[in-house]
Amino acid sequence: MRALVPQRREPGELFGPRFTLFADMLAVGLAAAVASLPLVTAPVALAAACTVLRRAIGEDRPATLGHYVAELRAHGLVRSLLAGATVLAAAALLALDLLLTRAGLPGARPMLWVLATLTAAGLVVALRTAADPDVVRGWRPALHRTAARSAADPSGCAWVAAAVVLCLAFAWMLPLLAPLLPGPLAFAVTAVELRRTPEDLRLAPPAPDEG
Template sequence: MRTTREPGEIFGPRMTLFADVLSIGLATAVASLPLLTAPAALSTACAILRGTREDRPATAGRYFRLLRQRLRTGDLAAGLAAVTGVLLLLADLALARTGLPGGGAFAAVAAAIGACAAVTGLRACGRPESLTDWPAAVGAAARRSVQDLGGSALVLLALVTAALCAWMLPPLAFLAPGPLAMALTAIDVRGHQHRRAKRRTLPTRSG
């Protein structure tokens, strides 16, 4: 991504990127309204924002063009799995509040499982593989979730922050997907850079 201001440009590239993130967030919220399209919508947002590192435009028009090109049965299946998982989690938590023996422990376990699943799913949306192969993206995200606990904590923090913003100011719910997608993309890029740097510093074997 360029870091200098072009002649005649009123705002710098960072302000332009901030505006792009908000517009992508709004487009993602609209594309997620059918619910089954939510994973594909968030994955597309991450792909568009990742392209800013190569100075590719992050516009709502480009976002919807890419989303139309990629929507397929696998994307809808991923959406169905995500919606089913959320409904099951809500049902389990509601059941735990009915006063059944061990309900508190059951709720804690269900919440922990839900958090792990959410982190894995969100990290999968942030991976480039999600554009063409959801199983590969989920598998790679599951491995990275365990190997990179710091990144997983950041993903969970980003999700909680987006949810709190939407809860406190409902209009922000239509913009929250943008910063969330930016966080997921940054965490994935950070992981790739960290692994490359680690490989460069590994000592070479002689003999």
């Protein structure tokens, strides 16, 4: 990961490329938070953030608002809404099941642990799917690839889960930072994917540049 970040500081540059990447991460996080406000757009907003950060690391490409908007558009409106609706429906189903476990039904406690495990696993796989380099070409094949990759990479899943826990902890301790947290989360998930073999570091074709 460190080797992917440019090491040379340009003349007159005060903080160096790593600080620039940190600033890009926060800016992309804020853009993703705004794009996620309708909720149904949250999966695509995170996927676009992962793509922009991946190119900022691998191609030394600036993370501009134009690049982020271009990645959002590359997913297409229909596919974006379908992906978001699917995630929201799954979340609603899990929430309903959790409510039912609190109604005192037989076997509620074991079912609660099963649902908690399924929720955590589903969230990790969903986040890693958003970071798939080819997710822009289709969410279903990206989900299939990610599920197989996650099963073969439990340590990566653990790192993603830890990133989620840390982001939730920061949001609880410092709520004002919540709009910036999609950036660190996208960066963490992208870093988990980029730590793999060189064959897995391929980049999807860039979306049309909007400035």
